[in-house]
Amino acid sequence: MITAYLPFFKNDQFEGILGLDLTLDSLNAIIQQSQRKVGTLFVTTKNQQLLAHPRIASATQKTILFTKAAFPESINTSALKNYPTYTTNTFVQEGNYWIYSESIPHTSWRITYLVNYWDIYLRVFRDVGINTMFIILTIFVLLFFTNRYSQRRFISPAMSLVTHIQNENNHLPAQTYQVPRQWQHWFEVISSIFADNRSLVQELKVHNEALEQKVADRTREITAQNEELIQNQEEITSQRDYIANQNLTLKRKEENIQHSLNAALTIQRAVLPAEQKFRDFFEDYFIIFKPKDVVSGDFYWLWQKSPQEVMMMVGDCTGHGIPGAFMSLITTALLDRLTRIKGIENPAEVLSGLNRAVKKLLRQEETHSNDGLEGVIFSLSKQDNEEYLLNFASARSQAYYILPHQADVEVLDGDRTFVGGVGSDIRTFSSQEVLLPKETQLYFGSDGYPDQNNVVRKKIGRKRLKATLLSIASQKMQAQQQHLVGCLATHMKDTDQRDDILLMGLRL
Template structure:
């Protein structure tokens, strides 16, 4: 209960200085209550006319101080502590001492003790409060004796001069001083203990911070070492990446040189379009054209893989096509595919290495007849041919054999050739599956049906416009996603 009263009005928002002052004013308020009760008891029996003074200056003042502190009016409560008890004690003194009587030392001690309250509840850190209170106490002490003799009250102080009452007064005054000294000492010891605990906590925190700083320094050193290592690796990787990029660019230039150029295609076909989009600079798709024995051969091939591995396969296939057709004079398209199949297995030693790389392909051989029509022989390895007859709606198709070139295939399946006769102006379409398998951001494929629909819709246009229509449709389909495979698609006009 006492601890709760002493902490009346103390909130976390107060500074340490104000918290101590409020705490001290609460302690003095308790002291005033006790003294007020004591002197009210004395006055009741020996000086009834003075009973209001200890009630007002002691009991009442104590209650008011606690109430002011409770509601945050701590400045007013301290001013009240420093003034009201000293005024009422002086008036009490004046009421019981007459003009012809000497001053009562025991009461004088108590009145002077109240002057100490000024220095307890305020100090030089608050000059606006401290200086007026010091002036007030100085004037009160200076005029105290005069005030006593100015007030004329028909009351004798003889009963206050009894030994028992004087001893009681001395006990109250000395007890008040001892109470204040004990309270201040206890408060000081408590503050020192708190300061010592705070110092210990600060020392502990200091040691913790020092330890953490050492750990941070070690971590920074480790991070610096890791950063240096990463920077060194990044530099090496960047250098290697540049070398790889240069190598791939050189490989792309070589692959472009191997592929038939614009002039060569123009020489063999009256009109054509070409969509050629490698996924990774170099491509696993390629096209091949040659003229041999008055026939024009066109091959559109999709090798296993893409990028550098696919590009290597295109070089092998290009070389093998030259050897099969130009050197070995094999001109039947089905036989060309069969020889490519066997040669790939031999060149890659697939029986020995278990390598399963290969390719899907379509070989087109067209021969112009004397009546200006064309004899077209087609053989496909999983790839078919689309073609459009002039003045007729829709696209026609020849299916390829369900067998790839190279790798481990069902050898009982043989490649088959299909022969068709076409008039001038007919258009042939062939390509890899990269275009029709390209997905959008919803993972939906472009599809072969959509490809055919676009070609049918724009078949009446020239091949340049057909190419633009296909590229625009592909670009819109690929929005917000990446190219998943090499893309090759060709259209040639007979």
């Protein structure tokens, strides 16, 4: 007899003790009922006494056995030693055995499950083997009956159908086949298909004979056309060779023209004033000179009369390319004659003399040629008080200047009269004088820069040019040049240059 008891409380007040007397035989019966097919369940106390075991513990024993009796001899010693330290709710391996134990709540007892894992493996293999044999037998039976059914319902009729197709294909007499009713329809369909096929083959044979005749006739036509094409090809080849020779001749002529243009550009640059002359007289300067077609109708001319005085002209001759370049060379030669040889120093008188000389040299009254030029001519002389006297004359052109520490662009306007062309030989130009302090910036140029259009045919314009000059006036001349060239490139992106471009900046 064993007794289990449990105190109970109500509202934290001790009310009494609940006890249960249980015989070892009844505990063994409970354990026996809970026993698994493999392994052994048994109950022990904290003193290593064996309370219940399905085989070795009973009430008839005079003494209670110890836990050692529950373990097999192969693991008896190690299991008895380690049993008190086993972690509950966890499988522990001892030799070929797994040991699992749990504490029984509200008691000092422990229930333990002991099993040989080889028994588990053998049990699993036996169950799997039986199930596998049953499945294999079932599959075999199913396959046997399925094969018999498919042989009678599908395979035999299908083989008969294949034989029927072969006979129809080889034009053999039809036979009678013992097949299920639902297969009879396919035999009839196959017979109908082959009958229709034979009819179509006959029609195609007739059609092919007619088509072969048409092909033969068309081949004769194509052969005749090919002979004609071959003849045409020979003519085209001859013409191609002639064109190739002409292209080679044109290419050589183009190369000669390009060499001539490059030589003309070298001559024109040689005629233009050397940059040393600008450095000798001016504090700083820049020159933007961009011909439209290799050589330019725009030009600039300089004559330094003395270390204290210089005369310059910036002009735009009629046209561009070779005609404009010839005109600029003629104008440069005439300016040298009028100033250096004839000694004319007043800018207005130089323009008047240049007008007469151009009309006479080009015989414009006879040829009715309207070629000429427009531009500005001026002289600069240094004064004793570090100022410069500017004497300015113009033919259809403007010039700009910016005084030091002044936020505005001043405009020098001239006459609207053109130099050269059909008309009166006597044309009078006016001149004006302006006294300029040191560090004044002067800007001269042709109409090529302000008249350059963008991709939507909008010009830069003189208003925008003046605003740009004013915004960069504080920079050095080289920086101003880079800015102006960049603005021009941005404006004329995706379009062509329309005219020669000349823009010059001078700092006194």
